[in-house]
Amino acid sequence: MTLVDGPLLPLAALVWPLLLTGLSALPPVRRHAVRLLPLAPLPGLWLALAGAEGVTTAPDLLLGVTLALQPDGRVLLGMAAVLWCIAGLAAQPMAGRPNAALFAGFWCLTLAGNLGVFLARDVATFYVAFAAVSLTSWFLIVHDRTPEAFRAGRVYIIIAILGEVALLLGLILGTQAAGGIAIADVAATIGSPAAGLLVIGLGIKAGLVPLHVWLPLAHPAAPVPGSAVLSGAIVKAGLMGLLLFLPPAGALGPMLTGLGLAGAFGAALWGLTQANSKAVLAYSTVSQMGLMGMLVAAGGAAREAVPYFAMHHGFAKGALFLLVGVMLISRARWQRALCLAVGAVAAASVAGAPLTGGALAKAAVKQELEPWASTLLSLSSVFTGLVLIWFLIRLARLKPSGTGRGWAARLSLPGLLAALALLAPWALWQDWTGLEPGYPARLETLRDALWPVAIAAVLAPFLARWPLPTRPPGDLLLCLVRPGRPGWRAGPARLLPPAKNARQVRLPAGPLAPSALEAALSRWGNAGSVLLLLIPLIFALLVG
Numbered sequence: 001m002t003l004v005d006g007p008l009l010p011l012a013a014l015v016w017p018l019l020l021t022g023l024s025a026l027p028p029v030r031r032h033a034v035r036l037l038p039l040a041p042l043p044g045l046w047l048a049l050a051g052a053e054g055v056t057t058a059p060d061l062l063l064g065v066t067l068a069l070q071p072d073g074r075v076l077l078g079m080a081a082v083l084w085c086i087a088g089l090a091a092q093p094m095a096g097r098p099n100a101a102l103f104a105g106f107w108c109l110t111l112a113g114n115l116g117v118f119l120a121r122d123v124a125t126f127y128v129a130f131a132a133v134s135l136t137s138w139f140l141i142v143h144d145r146t147p148e149a150f151r152a153g154r155v156y157i158i159i160a161i162l163g164e165v166a167l168l169l170g171l172i173l174g175t176q177a178a179g180g181i182a183i184a185d186v187a188a189t190i191g192s193p194a195a196g197l198l199v200i201g202l203g204i205k206a207g208l209v210p211l212h213v214w215l216p217l218a219h220p221a222a223p224v225p226g227s228a229v230l231s232g233a234i235v236k237a238g239l240m241g242l243l244l245f246l247p248p249a250g251a252l253g254p255m256l257t258g259l260g261l262a263g264a265f266g267a268a269l270w271g272l273t274q275a276n277s278k279a280v281l282a283y284s285t286v287s288q289m290g291l292m293g294m295l296v297a298a299g300g301a302a303r304e305a306v307p308y309f310a311m312h313h314g315f316a317k318g319a320l321f322l323l324v325g326v327m328l329i330s331r332a333r334w335q336r337a338l339c340l341a342v343g344a345v346a347a348a349s350v351a352g353a354p355l356t357g358g359a360l361a362k363a364a365v366k367q368e369l370e371p372w373a374s375t376l377l378s379l380s381s382v383f384t385g386l387v388l389i390w391f392l393i394r395l396a397r398l399k400p401s402g403t404g405r406g407w408a409a410r411l412s413l414p415g416l417l418a419a420l421a422l423l424a425p426w427a428l429w430q431d432w433t434g435l436e437p438g439y440p441a442r443l444e445t446l447r448d449a450l451w452p453v454a455i456a457a458v459l460a461p462f463l464a465r466w467p468l469p470t471r472p473p474g475d476l477l478l479c480l481v482r483p484g485r486p487g488w489r490a491g492p493a494r495l496l497p498p499a500k501n502a503r504q505v506r507l508p509a510g511p512l513a514p515s516a517l518e519a520a521l522s523r524w525g526n527a528g529s530v531l532l533l534l535i536p537l538i539f540a541l542l543v544g
């Protein structure tokens with residue numbers, strides 16, 4: 001009996017992070033578990049660079065795992081692997097801190113799920129990978145255990161579970177209609193009810209409006225490396241699902257276009273009301289993911305170039321998030337100025353300044369867009385430029401809170417990502433567009449990229465002098481729950497205010513009471529380690 005048929009590297013890219021999860025739980029490794037993080041995505045990066053011909057199958061795993069490296073998944077796999085590796089290097093100062101081993105273990109689990117989404121070619125594998133990246137990333141969000149982190153974690157896990165239910169129902173309906181679990185067959189036969197459920201389940205992870213409310217809460221709460229992968233790589237799991245399952249000209253296209261445009265402009269405007277620099281970036285991510293949702297619905301060459309667009313966004317947004325951590329340890333004026341310079345380069349690229357990677361990404365997706373859609377895409381660059389200028393203003397106002405140790409090495413990480421955001425679109429230009437290399441330097445292309453950025457630059461002084469009123473992150477969530485109401489508390493005990501006339505449920509007392517059991521588990525230092533060790537054990541049982 002053949003356990004694995006086809007290239008081994010795709011399966012190794014997923015198994016290796018799971019093995020590191022188990023290693024991080026072992027007592028001799030636990031203290032140094034964070035040191036393993038840069039190693040976890042290396043097989044995935046190798047796979048993206050070297051490629052793999054053919055399909056990998058593991059008939060005895062799950063319902064029969066099928067993995068393949070296709071062009072759209074390859075570019076996203078490479079981007080995600082690089083970002084996870086660099087963010088793992090940025091996480092090295094966390095070594096030796098409380099709960100660092102727990103953070104490292106769930107980091108590797110989330111990574112395995114994230115890479116698995118880009119490689120899966122059957123519904124069961126896709127769902128398991130998607131559920132892994134959805135549920136285990138909760139631990140990255142609540143790692144700091146602050147009241148804000150717990151509140152963000154509760155909002156996230158509630159929405160994530162609802163999304164998993166919708167996704168599972170949609171996949172069940174899709175496989176029933178297709179008569180099999182191959183993703184290509186499901187996508188070819190999927191109907192509107194199943195597609196609607198998939199848009200909900202996948203749109204939550206992709207941060208599409210109005211399913212995005214977890215994202216502006218989670219990004220500021222997570223540690224800086226966690227925020228970088230949340231915004232740059234994890235949200236692309238939802239985008240990949242939309243590309244895989246939604247038909248190019250489906251009935252949900254107009255709705256997806258409308259929601260995408262609402263996010264592209266509305267999220268950028270709300271980002272201008274944020275005081276927290278990471279919250280500003282979170283709303284910028286919602287805005288950019290809205291654009292990508294619109295491009296998925298547009299079909300044609302624009303849809304095919306979405307992974308190229310997403311690759312640039314992942315590199316640039318990862319750089320901007322990591323710069324927040326660097327600025328916090330920058331004490332000298334020249335250090336802070338250099339941080340702002342790197343941030344300005346990455347922000348200009350996201351806004352689509354001429355000859356940057358962002359300009360190339362937007363030129364690639366505009367080729368077959370309707371004139372009105374192309375105009376709105378250019379107009380969105382004005383809002384993108386404004387929200388990123390506001391981010392730079394908030395970044396400049398951050399007060400140092402670290403020792404400054406290893407400043408140059410830590411700045412090199414976002415610097416490398418910013419360089420990749422500028423250069424990677426140039427390297428892949430002809431492969432993804434088929435246009436001549438000189439197309440981005442044409443006068444009309446330069447003019448089309450310049451005017452939105454110029455308008456944002458003209459409006460920037462007014463934004464700095466007369467900023468919009470400050471609002472808390474959460475936007476639509478605040479319509480349901482407003483901070484300051486009686487009963488509201490942002491701490492770990494409550495998400496929503498208590499309902500009037502709510503019945504009090506009496507829990508059993510004594511040693512078997514839930515509170516006593518929770519306290520006993522909390523005092524047991526090896527509980528998290530045992531849970532992490534169970535993961536590879538369950539994996540081995542599934543293989544067997």
